[in-house]
Amino acid sequence: MPCGGHRRWPHTSSTPPWGRTLLSTSGRSAAGRGRTAGGRPFTDSGQSSAIQPTDPMKGPPMLVNKRLLQMTAGHRGRLAGVTALLCATTASYWLQAWLLAQALAALVVLVKVPEEADHGISGPLVPYLAGVLACGLGRLVLQQFHSRLASSLGSRVRLHVRRSLAHRLLRPERLRDTSDRSGARRLALSEGVDGVDSYISQYIPHAFQLQIVVPALLLWIAWLNPLLALALALAVAIAVGAPKLWRKALAKRGQHHWDTYEALSADFLEALQGMRTLKILHAVPRTRARLNDRSHQLHRATVSTMRTSLVDTALADFGIQAGMLAAAALAAIAVTGQGALPGPETAAMTYFLLMLSSEVFRPVRDLARQWHAGYLGLSALGSIDAAGGAEHGKIPALPAEDHTVPPPNEPACVIDPPEALTLDHVSFRYSETDPWVLHEASAEIRRGGLTALAGVSGAGKSTLFDLLLGFLPSAENRIHMDGRPLRPSDVSVVSQRSYLFPGSIRENLRVVAPTATEADFRRALETAGLAEELQAWPDGLDTVLSEGGGSVSGGQLQRLAIARALLVDRPVLLLDEPTSALNTALAGRVLAGLRRESTRRIVLMIAHRPEALAAADTVLRLDDGQLFTTWQSEAATR
Ligand SMILES: Nc1ncnc2c1ncn2[C@@H]1O[C@H](COP(=O)(O)OP(=O)(O)OP(=O)(O)O)[C@@H](O)[C@H]1O
Numbered sequence: 001m002p003c004g005g006h007r008r009w010p011h012t013s014s015t016p017p018w019g020r021t022l023l024s025t026s027g028r029s030a031a032g033r034g035r036t037a038g039g040r041p042f043t044d045s046g047q048s049s050a051i052q053p054t055d056p057m058k059g060p061p062m063l064v065n066k067r068l069l070q071m072t073a074g075h076r077g078r079l080a081g082v083t084a085l086l087c088a089t090t091a092s093y094w095l096q097a098w099l100l101a102q103a104l105a106a107l108v109v110l111v112k113v114p115e116e117a118d119h120g121i122s123g124p125l126v127p128y129l130a131g132v133l134a135c136g137l138g139r140l141v142l143q144q145f146h147s148r149l150a151s152s153l154g155s156r157v158r159l160h161v162r163r164s165l166a167h168r169l170l171r172p173e174r175l176r177d178t179s180d181r182s183g184a185r186r187l188a189l190s191e192g193v194d195g196v197d198s199y200i201s202q203y204i205p206h207a208f209q210l211q212i213v214v215p216a217l218l219l220w221i222a223w224l225n226p227l228l229a230l231a232l233a234l235a236v237a238i239a240v241g242a243p244k245l246w247r248k249a250l251a252k253r254g255q256h257h258w259d260t261y262e263a264l265s266a267d268f269l270e271a272l273q274g275m276r277t278l279k280i281l282h283a284v285p286r287t288r289a290r291l292n293d294r295s296h297q298l299h300r301a302t303v304s305t306m307r308t309s310l311v312d313t314a315l316a317d318f319g320i321q322a323g324m325l326a327a328a329a330l331a332a333i334a335v336t337g338q339g340a341l342p343g344p345e346t347a348a349m350t351y352f353l354l355m356l357s358s359e360v361f362r363p364v365r366d367l368a369r370q371w372h373a374g375y376l377g378l379s380a381l382g383s384i385d386a387a388g389g390a391e392h393g394k395i396p397a398l399p400a401e402d403h404t405v406p407p408p409n410e411p412a413c414v415i416d417p418p419e420a421l422t423l424d425h426v427s428f429r430y431s432e433t434d435p436w437v438l439h440e441a442s443a444e445i446r447r448g449g450l451t452a453l454a455g456v457s458g459a460g461k462s463t464l465f466d467l468l469l470g471f472l473p474s475a476e477n478r479i480h481m482d483g484r485p486l487r488p489s490d491v492s493v494v495s496q497r498s499y500l501f502p503g504s505i506r507e508n509l510r511v512v513a514p515t516a517t518e519a520d521f522r523r524a525l526e527t528a529g530l531a532e533e534l535q536a537w538p539d540g541l542d543t544v545l546s547e548g549g550g551s552v553s554g555g556q557l558q559r560l561a562i563a564r565a566l567l568v569d570r571p572v573l574l575l576d577e578p579t580s581a582l583n584t585a586l587a588g589r590v591l592a593g594l595r596r597e598s599t600r601r602i603v604l605m606i607a608h609r610p611e612a613l614a615a616a617d618t619v620l621r622l623d624d625g626q627l628f629t630t631w632q633s634e635a636a637t638r
């Protein structure tokens with residue numbers, strides 16, 4: 001049977017990544033269990049150690065968070081472009097101020113000597129006003145370019161961080177890390193990354209702009225009026241510096257706010273996913289009360305953050321208002337020093353200086369506004385780090401994706417049939433202090449017959465699956481397929497917790513086999529013992545499933561998961577109790593299909609039920625860390 005699945009995701013299960021971690025109820029591995037070695041969380045290196053969230057306030061005392069700035073590596077051109085466009089937009093206000101001042105001077109001339117208007121002296125007024133209009137139009141164009149470039153910068157960074165985060169969360173050691181809460185990780189991936197986008201695409205360019213244009217403008221003003229420049233510099237220092245002192249408290253509150261939000265998000269997702277269980281156990285009211293409590297905590301954290309933020313805004317405003325007052329006072333002194341009505345030049349200069357003084361604070365006001373927009377990204381940084389999105393401030397490079405799609409006329413895929421899988425004295429234990437789960441276990445699993453893996457609960461069947469899947473480090477290359485080390489990409493798996501996505505059955509199958517034909521789907525469904533049943537459904541393959549496969553029975557879900565795994569082009573198929581949810585007749589049909597499939601690839605299933613064991617050609621019994629093989633010749637003749 002041709003099959004699809006052209007390595008769209010760098011993982012070993014037939015279930016797409018988001019189905020396993022982000023939407024899994026417990027963050028357990030696809031092969032099915034949950035503890036981490038030593039019960040502590042894993043780092044990305046696979047070592048057991050506590051994850052240290054980042055303190056967003058750590059780092060040099062600068063306007064921009066160093067860690068978030070490092071995330072722009074690779075997008076510096078865009079960042080420079082956004083900053084340059086912002087500076088140009090701000091400079092357009094200065095030009096406009098100068099033109100308005102000149103227009104005012106022309107107006108003063110007209111007021112003082114009205115008869116000049118009759119002689120056409122009002123001429124300069126019109127070009128100046130036209131210049132003001134041109135400034136406004138030019139600014140509109142600049143703003144358009146700015147917002148496009150900023151959103152392209154933000155979306156690139158967002159995409160990169162999100163992909164990097166997903167890639168790291170889907171590493172085997174993270175999939176086994178039960179300390180991860182799906183809701184918390186989901187929040188980091190969604191709102192957290194969006195916050196990073198705002199910080200990087202909006203706040204950082206505004207911070208750079210402030211550091212470029214304000215000194216330049218102050219120098220210009222100093223050239224015109226040194227005293228005014230000094231007063232303004234002092235006011236800017238207050239407006240920018242004072243809130244910075246307060247921001248330590250705000251960042252702390254922000255972190256608390258984020259933690260509360262994260263806890264609510266995780267609880268909410270878990271409550272939704274476990275709603276059926278909660279109903280059966282009559283635990284819905286208690287869960288509701290708990291969520292209510294979390295909501296109130298979030299409300300309190302939000303109000304407290306807003307209060308702190310108000311002080312922050314007040315401090316910035318104080319600096320701005322003080323600066324404007326000083327500018328107005330100095331202008332008034334300058335004007336009153338002139339006697340009665342000032343001359344055109346003095347009026348223009350006074351007006352110009354007042355407008356420039358106001359312009360000094362425009363970048364400060366903008367920055368304060370953007371700081372609040374990017375605040376979420378700053379608060380989420382710890383959570384993103386904990387999820388592994390940015391290591392030491394850098395977003396790790398992603399492995400190149402394989403987008404190869406076979407030409408349309410070629411079969412979607414043909415497996416090169418393997419001969420045998422060999423385990424050569426495989427030993428494994430979870431830690432130095434744990435007992436051996438496998439100890440010098442050896443076996444050969446051949447294609448051409450269905451192999452069952454049996455053993456009492458806790459014997460190590462799932463552990464062996466995890467070793468075959470590459471989820472656990474296999475000791476010294478002791479697992480081979482046809483003489484070469486087995487790779488995770490050789491294996492597909494049907495776990496006990498296969499996930500079906502909201503969408504049609506066809507879409508669920510296409511997820512792993514984008515190029516598979518209708519005939520491929522039919523064959524896979526036939527092998528999984530579902531084809532006949534599906535024919536009776538009015539919508540057949542177009543039947544829409546609800547999230548997690550809630551709209552189909554456990555047995556149907558199990559067989560759909562088997563069909564999906566059959567469509568993946570991998571020479572080894574592992575199944576964890578593939579008939580556990582089926583009645584005897586259906587189980588027989590599925591087992592017969594799997595036996596047929598075992599002529600094309602190596603099929604190994606964990607089996608407890610007597611009929612599953614009886615249907616197998618070979619039974620591998622796991623006992624006391626050793627594997628014992630029984631060939632069931634009678635099964636081969638069936
Ligand atoms: N993450 C872990 N850390 C430490 N010990 C573990 C871990 N996972 C499993 N074990 C232990 O390893 C042994 C084998 O467990 P495993 O889940 O592989 O057994 P199993 O045969 O699949 O059991 P079952 O049939 O009940 O699923 C058990 O003693 C179990 O307690």
